[in-house]
Amino acid sequence: MHTPVNIQLIGDEVAIAWDDGVESYFRPERLRAASPSAANQGERDILGNRYGGDGPREFPGVKVTDWERVGNYAVRFEFSDGHRTGLYAYDYLRALPA
Secondary structure (H helix, E strand, O other): OOOEEEEEEEOOEEEEEEOOOOEEEEOHHHHHHOOOOHHHHOEEOOOOOEEOOOOOOOOOOOOEEEEEEEOOOEEEEEEOOOOOOOEEEHHHHHHOOO
16 A cells, blocks of 8 residues: 655645655545545445435535545545545545546
8 A cells, every 4th residue: 555645735736745756636626526435425235235425426616625644544635615524545545536
């Protein structure tokens, strides 16, 4: 698992420098739409049935207002629309298309 060594806001983008030298840049709208939270993605039971969740949508104009590391495995972003419940595991974040 690669870990972020630096996270910054550069203009409107979230820039992440990883421990192997790779850099990722994300638009806030993309991060918000990809939130792995139950409010966004829903929850699945053992049979694979999905309950709840708004599903993927667009979030024009949303901004990242803050972030924090969660343990040694994830980042939680706070968005201008009040959303802050998704934990972006490092592996999930690293694999997320920009």
